[in-house]
Amino acid sequence: MKPLANDxxxxxxxxxxQNVYACTPAIWVLDSGRYIFTNDLIGPNAPAQPxxxxxxxxxxxxxxxxxYTSDDKxxxxxxxxxRSFFHARPFxxxxxxxxxxxxxxxxxxxxxxxxxxxxxxxxxxxxELWHQSACNVWIEGGYVNLVMEIHYRLPEEVPGGWPVADxxxxxxxxxxxxxxxxxxxxxFSNRVRFRDMVNEDELDMHGIPFYHSKKHAKDFPxxxxxxxxxxxxxxxxxxxxDPAHYWYDESGKTxxxxxxxxxxxxxYCCMMKAVIxxxxxxxxITVQPERxxxxxxxxxxxxxGGQMRFHILWDEETKLYWLLSTQATDTMxxxxxxxxxxxxxxxxxxxxxxxxxxxxMVDWCFAGLVAKGDSEKQSRHYACMAIDGEDLVxxxxxxxxxxxxxHNTNLSTFHRVKDFRKLVY
Numbered sequence: 001m002k003p004l005a006n007d008x009x010x011x012x013x014x015x016x017x018q019n020v021y022a023c024t025p026a027i028w029v030l031d032s033g034r035y036i037f038t039n040d041l042i043g044p045n046a047p048a049q050p051x052x053x054x055x056x057x058x059x060x061x062x063x064x065x066x067x068y069t070s071d072d073k074x075x076x077x078x079x080x081x082x083r084s085f086f087h088a089r090p091f092x093x094x095x096x097x098x099x100x101x102x103x104x105x106x107x108x109x110x111x112x113x114x115x116x117x118x119x120x121x122x123x124x125x126x127x128e129l130w131h132q133s134a135c136n137v138w139i140e141g142g143y144v145n146l147v148m149e150i151h152y153r154l155p156e157e158v159p160g161g162w163p164v165a166d167x168x169x170x171x172x173x174x175x176x177x178x179x180x181x182x183x184x185x186x187x188f189s190n191r192v193r194f195r196d197m198v199n200e201d202e203l204d205m206h207g208i209p210f211y212h213s214k215k216h217a218k219d220f221p222x223x224x225x226x227x228x229x230x231x232x233x234x235x236x237x238x239x240x241x242d243p244a245h246y247w248y249d250e251s252g253k254t255x256x257x258x259x260x261x262x263x264x265x266x267x268y269c270c271m272m273k274a275v276i277x278x279x280x281x282x283x284x285i286t287v288q289p290e291r292x293x294x295x296x297x298x299x300x301x302x303x304x305g306g307q308m309r310f311h312i313l314w315d316e317e318t319k320l321y322w323l324l325s326t327q328a329t330d331t332m333x334x335x336x337x338x339x340x341x342x343x344x345x346x347x348x349x350x351x352x353x354x355x356x357x358x359x360x361m362v363d364w365c366f367a368g369l370v371a372k373g374d375s376e377k378q379s380r381h382y383a384c385m386a387i388d389g390e391d392l393v394x395x396x397x398x399x400x401x402x403x404x405x406x407h408n409t410n411l412s413t414f415h416r417v418k419d420f421r422k423l424v425y
Contacts, residue, residue: 005415017410019045025395026134164231189285210264232259232270269306327352341377343406
């Protein structure tokens with residue numbers, strides 16, 4: 001199969017690929033036609049932005065986020081500035097452009113001139129530890145809706161592994177014409193972690209998790225991302241728009257959250273819903289499980305590439321959800337038989353970016369292979385997309401022969417899928 005957009009424009013290349021890695025690519029298309037791109041840099045020699053150090057109560061290194069623009073459809077890119085952010089995404093609302101991410105606490109930046117210049121940023125939280133990736137933003141009915149994730153453990157809870165079981169997807173909602181740099185402009189949902197919703201003993205017969213870390217940790221190299229229990233992360237938000245759908249809410253006050261399922265397996269995502277109600281004249285957002293007609297809770301749902309960070313985009317013209325995800329081809333190969341270029345465990349295959357579409361967020365049709373690296377080490381993953389006319393524009397966390405690993409990559413690349421709607425069948 002010929003990839004749809006294997007050729008790319010290089011937006012950023014690490015000057016030190018063994019020590020500086022390019023992460024979290026994100027893109028937004030403004031009404032003016034300008035593209036806004038952001039990424040962040042991590043690694044032993046990654047630069048840091050110190051302007052918020054005095055406010056950062058948790059003492060973490062201030063991440064270096066970069067901002068670029070393009071006025072020629074992504075052919076060339078202009079570096080604008082660096083700011084302190086991580087796991088961020090740009091979006092436009094109320095005549096302004098914003099970038100929302102975190103430096104442990106949530107931080108937001110604003111531009112009043114289509115991304116030419118940016119303010120020095122504003123914290124929305126204090127004394128907390130947040131997470132996310134460049135997942136989608138749902139703007140509808142005069143509101144901005146998106147998800148960031150907070151993670152925490154209670155004193156009696158035993159820590160262990162990557163804390164994906166301790167992350168809570170928090171829905172954030174604000175009016176588009178509000179000043180989104182102010183905390184009071186946002187309504188935040190409740191906080192429900194994976195470990196609050198899922199009892200691992202209930203997963204018998206599901207094959208989840210694939211490994212159990214306490215038993216198998218000794219069989220894996222140091223640094224392997226196993227966890228004490230499965231978890232969720234990197235949340236997208238959508239609204240079910242079809243009145244014939246079982247999960248449709250005619251009031252428009254229900255959104256569904258789709259998350260990467262960290263289970264050491266593949267082909268599943270995690271799902272919750274967020275319901276908006278009113279109490280004492282104020283909106284209240286409650287994250288809770290969805291249920292099937294049988295009454296059974298739905299936490300895990302089949303999804304191609306649901307084991308890795310994915311991006312969901314609603315297209316009003318086709319009335320379809322589009323999914324950009326990582327294609328897994330060999331998750332059942334024994335860990336000790338993987339090539340040296342494969343990262344981590346078998347489900348962490350990262351070199352194939354795929355595109356799918358769905359009318360209901362449950363049944364997915366394969367639209368095409370978007371891009372593929374020249375080896376298992378040369379990733380095309382953690383991608384973000386936007387619609388520009390008849391095309392999909394995509395930015396990817398990518399690597400070439402100089403990359404450190406399939407996870408710690410050296411490139412941010414731009415791809416274009418032309419006439420993407422013609423892929424529907």
